[in-house]
Amino acid sequence: MPVVPDPLPPARTAPPADGWVDSHVHLLPPRLAARVREVFDAHLPGLLAYSTDPQAALDDLTAAGIGQIWVLPYAHAPGVADWLVPATAEHLAELRAERHDLELILAGTLHPDDDDPLGLLDRALDDYGARALKLHCAVGSFAADDPRLEPVWQRCAERQLPVVIHAGKHDSGVAAPADVAELDRVATRHPEVPLIVAHAGHPAVAATLELVHRHPGVHADLTPVVTRTPTLGDEDLRRFADRLLFGSDTPNTGHRVGQLVDFLTSRDLPDEVTTAILGGTARRLLAAVT
Ligand SMILES: [Zn+2]
DSSP states (O other), rough: OOOOOOOOOOOOOOTTTTTTEEEOOOOOOOOHHHHHHHHHHHSSSSSSSSSSHHHHHHHHHHHHEEEEEEEEEOOTTTTHHHHHHHHHHHHHHHHHHHHHHSEEEEEEETTTTSSOHHHHHHHHHHHTTEEEEEEEEHHHHHOTTTTHHHHHHHHHHHHHHOEEOOSOOTTTTOOHHHHHHHHHHHHOOTTTEEEEEEEGGGOOHHHHHHHHOTTTTEEEEEEBBBBBBBOOHHHHHHHHHGGOOOOOOSSSOOOOHHHHHHHHHSSSSOOOHHIIIIIIHHHHHHHOOO
């Protein structure tokens, strides 16, 4: 009888020398991080995988092979971005002084009710070195196609600034197809803007992928909503790999980053698909920013 060897473990795609990219992280200034955590603890006790200690989160990110993270502060109300972006930039400067194993990318944020949304964006870019923008329609209760954002979209097109946008009207974080339709109008008016639909529009993933299919500038990140990962099949991942980005929501996530990386690398996907999703797409977008 022939000896049948034990099956080999599935081949895991190893990270490149500069590591994977997590394009959806919320390392907030410590006092704000504590306040956000109180809200999570009140509504979702015991579900999160991380404390608010940034060093513990960064240790876990690097252990998972991550070499670059995009730090996304978000303005839930007018007047917030004015202090939040400088405070986050200062927090990142402190972390960079201690961590040379990880590249920390700052995103700006703003709210359409701000007095001067474009001025806030320009300061984030030119004074604080932001290289992305985060808009959170859900917690900020605004429409993605709010006309007051027009000059912001124009600047994002000029600078090729990636915009991570969380569609929806509910602070539970879920999006509906109607919310995705707002993004459709933005993408139609501003096809040059690199838009990244946060959480792949969970649970409106099908509507989001339809948007990605129709607009070359639209992308989606695979960030879970606490414990629920957006449901994309292997075929979706293969088809849209150069438009998909990895994200974890650390530290406000129900899964450890390593589990999320394994979830992708253990799937039966070509290496080029895995490497695009785990960093290639994000690095390509960032390289285009002017
Ligand atoms: Zn998030």
